[in-house]
Amino acid sequence: MKRNHRKSSKSCVYEVVVTHWPKTPGPYKYAVEVPALPGCVSDGRTREEALENIKEAIQLYLESLDEKGIKQRDLVEVSV
Numbered sequence: 001m002k003r004n005h006r007k008s009s010k011s012c013v014y015e016v017v018v019t020h021w022p023k024t025p026g027p028y029k030y031a032v033e034v035p036a037l038p039g040c041v042s043d044g045r046t047r048e049e050a051l052e053n054i055k056e057a058i059q060l061y062l063e064s065l066d067e068k069g070i071k072q073r074d075l076v077e078v079s080v
Helices: 047-067
Strands: 017-020 030-033 041-044
Touching: 017 047, 030 047, 041 047
Parallel strands: none
Antiparallel strands: 017 030, 030 041
């Protein structure tokens, strides 16, 4: 079931890690996680499906933070 998502005026880019498990039983061969959002994971039958699914997972994760009154963390690159 698709949920209606509130569109944010601010666009964010998140790095994701895609893992391919070709010998895993079952149809879901790709797992995706978002290191900047602990516990935000998804999967898919194909790489493309897994990447689409993680977009929805990120939206739901961020909505959950909003509902709990938790401010989003910023990911900033720092050179040393």
